[in-house]
Amino acid sequence: MACVIMCGIWALFGVDVHSISKYDKTFSKIQHRGPDAWRLEYDLKVKNICLGFHRLAIIDSLYGMQPMKLHKFPFVSMICNGEIFNWKQLGEKHGFNYETQCDVESVLQLYGSFGIEETLKQLDAEYAFCLIDSLKKKVFIARDPYGVRPLFYLSSSNGILGVSSEAKDSERRNECLTCLIDELGLTEWEMKPFPPGHIAEYSILSDGKLELISLNRFFKIEEPILPPVPLEEGTLNNFIFNFRLAKENVHANIRNLLTQAVEKRMMSNRRIGCLLSGGLDSSLIAAILVKLSKEKGLPYPIQTFSVGMADSPDILAARQVAKHIGSEHHEVLFTAEDVLSVLDKVIYTLETADITTIRASCGMYLVSRYISQNTDTVVLCSGEGADEVAQGYIYFRDAPTPDHAHNESLRLLGDIFMYDGLRADRTTAAHGLELRVPFLDLRFTQYFLSLPKAMRQPQNQIEKHLLRSAFDGTGLLPNEVLWRHKEAFSDGVTTVKKSLFNIIQEWIDPKYTEEDLKLATVKYQHCPPNSKESLYYRDMFEKHYEGLSSKFMPYFWMPMWTQVKDPSARFIQHYAAK
Numbered sequence: 001m002a003c004v005i006m007c008g009i010w011a012l013f014g015v016d017v018h019s020i021s022k023y024d025k026t027f028s029k030i031q032h033r034g035p036d037a038w039r040l041e042y043d044l045k046v047k048n049i050c051l052g053f054h055r056l057a058i059i060d061s062l063y064g065m066q067p068m069k070l071h072k073f074p075f076v077s078m079i080c081n082g083e084i085f086n087w088k089q090l091g092e093k094h095g096f097n098y099e100t101q102c103d104v105e106s107v108l109q110l111y112g113s114f115g116i117e118e119t120l121k122q123l124d125a126e127y128a129f130c131l132i133d134s135l136k137k138k139v140f141i142a143r144d145p146y147g148v149r150p151l152f153y154l155s156s157s158n159g160i161l162g163v164s165s166e167a168k169d170s171e172r173r174n175e176c177l178t179c180l181i182d183e184l185g186l187t188e189w190e191m192k193p194f195p196p197g198h199i200a201e202y203s204i205l206s207d208g209k210l211e212l213i214s215l216n217r218f219f220k221i222e223e224p225i226l227p228p229v230p231l232e233e234g235t236l237n238n239f240i241f242n243f244r245l246a247k248e249n250v251h252a253n254i255r256n257l258l259t260q261a262v263e264k265r266m267m268s269n270r271r272i273g274c275l276l277s278g279g280l281d282s283s284l285i286a287a288i289l290v291k292l293s294k295e296k297g298l299p300y301p302i303q304t305f306s307v308g309m310a311d312s313p314d315i316l317a318a319r320q321v322a323k324h325i326g327s328e329h330h331e332v333l334f335t336a337e338d339v340l341s342v343l344d345k346v347i348y349t350l351e352t353a354d355i356t357t358i359r360a361s362c363g364m365y366l367v368s369r370y371i372s373q374n375t376d377t378v379v380l381c382s383g384e385g386a387d388e389v390a391q392g393y394i395y396f397r398d399a400p401t402p403d404h405a406h407n408e409s410l411r412l413l414g415d416i417f418m419y420d421g422l423r424a425d426r427t428t429a430a431h432g433l434e435l436r437v438p439f440l441d442l443r444f445t446q447y448f449l450s451l452p453k454a455m456r457q458p459q460n461q462i463e464k465h466l467l468r469s470a471f472d473g474t475g476l477l478p479n480e481v482l483w484r485h486k487e488a489f490s491d492g493v494t495t496v497k498k499s500l501f502n503i504i505q506e507w508i509d510p511k512y513t514e515e516d517l518k519l520a521t522v523k524y525q526h527c528p529p530n531s532k533e534s535l536y537y538r539d540m541f542e543k544h545y546e547g548l549s550s551k552f553m554p555y556f557w558m559p560m561w562t563q564v565k566d567p568s569a570r571f572i573q574h575y576a577a578k
Contacts, residue, residue: 007066007165008033008429009079009151010052011130013139013202014160014209027052029168033081035432041067045134048208051079056378056432070099073112075135080104081149081165082127083436085264090122103267107131116140120199120218124264124442128194130163132204139202139210145219146385146440147196147417150425157188159209161202166426167191167351167545167552192551196417221410222449247469250455253447254470261441262288265381266296273303273377274327275367275435278317280464280484281383281392285438287476289381290325303377307332307367317481324478332370334363336503342366343504344540349430350422353527353541353549355534356557356567357423359501364427372431384424385439388412389448391456392464395559402453408560409449409456416440419557501533501566508536526550530565 008030027040034054041051053066067077084090087106091098096109107129110119116131120142128151131140141163143151154162194200197219202210262285266272272293274286290302304327306318315331322329339362346361347353371377387393391405399405421437428435438444448456451466459465468482476482512532520535521528524542526549529535534556538549545552558567 007056007081008054009066009081009128009130009163009165010054011079011163012050012161013163013204014048014158014207015050016048026164027054030054030164030166032432033165033429037065039065039067045075046132046137046204046208047206049132049204051077051130051132053079056434064100064102066104068100068102068105068108070105070108070112072097072099073108076108076112076131076133078104078108078129078131080107080127080129081151082125082129082144083265083267084123084125084127085267086122086124104129111140116142116199116201117218126436126440128165134204137204139204141194141200141202142218143194143196143198145197145221145442146413146445147193147421148425148437148440150417150422151194152191153194153200154189154191155212156186156190158186159205159207159211160186161210162191163194167548190551191548193417196414221413221445250451250466251470254444254467255474257441257444257447258284258438259288259292261438261444262381263292264441265436265438266292268379270378271300271303271376272298272379272381273305273371273375275364275380275382276304276306276318276321276327276329277314277383278306278319278321278481278484279314279383280468280482281386281439283317283321283383283477283481284386284467284471285381285383286321286327287325288438290327291476301326301328303328303330303375305330305332305367305371305380307334307363307370309334317484320478321481324481325476330370330375332367334366336507338366339363339500339503340507346427347537347540348544349426351426351545352418352422352553353534353537354419354553354557355531355537357419358537359504360420361423361427362500364423365430368428368431368433372433378433380428380433380435382424382435382437383439384420384435384437385413385416385445386464386467388416388420389439389445390464390467391458392467393559394463395562396463397458397461398561399457400561402457404561405457406449406453413445415554418553505531505533508532511536524549527553527556 010027010030031038031054034056037055039053042049051067055065066079069077082104084103084106087103090096090106090110094113096106098105107119107123110122111131126144126148128143128149141153143149150165152164152167197217198215199218200215201213203213205211272289274282274289276282276286286304293302304318304322306315308315310333319329319331342362342365346365347358349365350357350361388409391409396405396408399408424435424437456466462468462483471477471482509532512535517529517532517535524538529538541549556567
């Protein structure tokens with residue numbers, strides 16, 4: 001079995017190790033990402049380098065701690081947050097003699113054998129890693145293609161570099177990366193998310209400080225980096241679509257690739273569960289997960305979790321799905337007071353002021369807290385990514401052409417790490433849980449996006465028509481769920497009459513005057529708040545992450561091709577959920 005690890009990684013370069021205790025308090029602020037064990041280690045081969053690791057052991061192995069080093073390549077050390085899904089295949093292909101049973105060892109094996117470029121080409125994985133080569137005096141930092149695993153970096157003009165899974169700060173600026181700005185007396189610095197699908201190369205100078213050599217993109221969404229997989233008989237075994245293929249083969253390929261995406265994410269000795277809203281995306285993943293768990297003979301039933309107010313649309317739909325697939329279902333009911341009590345914590349946890357992301361995160365934060373406190377499920381699957389890949393947002397019906405719709409999918413996928421991907425990671429990791437997202441599987445996304453653009457558009461005013469059709473008639477889900485109208489998560493958890501944003505706005509409204517709102521556009525010139533709700537979110541964000549909004553949130557998430565002032569799907573003319 002693989003030693004799979006969810007964790008928090010942290011590194012500091014170019015600072016005297018004798019004074020590192022002054023800064024290691026920042027390392028503890030991401031403990032929630034890995035509550036089982038921790039290690040803070042100096043690299044003795046290279047001056048002034050400190051590496052930190054918080055571990056959540058998904059498979060309990062003595063070999064799972066990091067920083068990781070191998071006898072075969074003693075000059076290389078690495079910290080990595082991720083899952084390498086094809087580690088066994090890589091070992092068989094290249095004859096690696098693994099020293100551990102930890103999947104991330106394959107990164108070191110690849111690097112030591114072939115170098116960094118070939119390493120990135122061969123990984124079927126979700127990861128953020130920092131690799132130090134003391135022989136070549138190099139540091140490499142990389143993040144997976146869609147940014148499923150988080151990573152931030154702080155760089156200064158004098159060669160100091162900080163790396164961490166999260167940015168985190170507080171009113172006293174004494175947490176994680178942001179504290180280093182004050183602690184180190186940095187005057188010329190930049191902190192931002194490390195871009196997905198990129199690799200940075202640094203040279204280590206004699207004093208341990210770093211010099212950036214290059215920051216390059218190694219992944220483009222439409223250019224496959226993995227070798228092709230055999231698809232259904234009659235299809236091509238590459239990602240160029242043959243227009244003569246029968247639609248039945250396309251449907252079969254979608255089913256097979258999504259099933260494979262779920263299966264590879266079942267690497268775990270800790271209990272696996274699934275978030276279940278009752279919408280198409282999470283229902284498909286839950287149904288496939290339960291089916292596979294029975295076929296594999298897992299020693300426990302799959303737990304599914306829905307969240308919402310009593311009799312909310314999501315609660316009712318998820319209850320129906322759970323009964324159909326036979327999961328051990330949990331309903332996490334909340335009140336308006338519950339949401340308001342965690343709202344500030346949610347903003348701090350997310351590290352964003354985006355309106356849509358904060359709204360959608362409240363329910364996810366509450367259900368994650370419940371799972372952590374009341375069950376032994378640690379690994380969760382969910383349906384994030386389907387709307388971006390399969391054109392699931394209602395506004396896709398308004399796309400002027402198939403090209404416009406396709407380009408919007410690419411844009412959403414490229415930015416998902418700052419919005420839905422960020423929400424999914426932070427709300428679960430805040431409670432020591434690991435989330436896995438099959439819809440962002442590389443093979444699945446590369447195949448789906450290679451299909452004709454018109455085929456992927458909404459049909460008959462039904463979004464994600466191709467994805468729904470692929471599972472039609474299989475009995476995997478009830479028909480009314482498979483073809484259920486799109487419901488935004490932050491809307492579906494409450495009631496048809498009163499959405500979550502109504503509850504939040506009624507609470508925030510008395511806190512500000514109209515004059516406050518007018519002044520806010522002067523105070524916050526980047527993404528100026530356009531409502532009292534967004535002003536409150538921005539004020540809370542700035543309390544923790546002052547001046548970083550343009551780096552963490554380049555724009556407010558809003559639907560395209562439609563004139564609305566609020567991002568809720570309920571304001572779009574096509575909205576028809578019940």
